[in-house]
Amino acid sequence: MMMKKMMLMLLLLLLLIMAKNRLQNLFDSATGCTWTWTEFPNTLIFGGTANPAATLSDCQSACIAAAPRCQGIDWALLNPSGSQCFLLSTQNNKFSATGATHYDLSCIGMHSIFPSLKYERKRLL
Numbered sequence: 001m002m003m004k005k006m007m008l009m010l011l012l013l014l015l016l017i018m019a020k021n022r023l024q025n026l027f028d029s030a031t032g033c034t035w036t037w038t039e040f041p042n043t044l045i046f047g048g049t050a051n052p053a054a055t056l057s058d059c060q061s062a063c064i065a066a067a068p069r070c071q072g073i074d075w076a077l078l079n080p081s082g083s084q085c086f087l088l089s090t091q092n093n094k095f096s097a098t099g100a101t102h103y104d105l106s107c108i109g110m111h112s113i114f115p116s117l118k119y120e121r122k123r124l125l
Helices: 002-024 056-065
Strands: 026-028 033-044 049-051 072-076 085-088 095-108
Touching (some): 056 085
Antiparallel strands (some): 026 033, 033 095
16 A cells, blocks of 8 residues: 555656646747756856847747757846846856846757757657
8 A cells, every 4th residue: 555655656746747847848840849948047148149028938939939049048037127038159158147047948859950959869758
């Protein structure tokens, strides 16, 4: 009985993790990519191109639309609305910055289409 409860709890935990990952990932049927974001709180990369996106989601969408040139974003929460989003063409040279969050963009899927992005070959369930 105890083993059954442990298995059930493990299954529930796995389902919750999968649900969270699916919400954070975005599949793009045009490219075959499942776009994923790796978050780096209190971090930024200098040299980004300002984008007027008003929400983090809009900023991430702008980066995906510009891939593979766009490889990540900085989101400066403390900046005024409309000046919080910066699109980046690199994932290198991260610096500590209170109030900013850097996100690296990755493509799981079509390596040959986006060779400059961090690529992960994963078996998707």
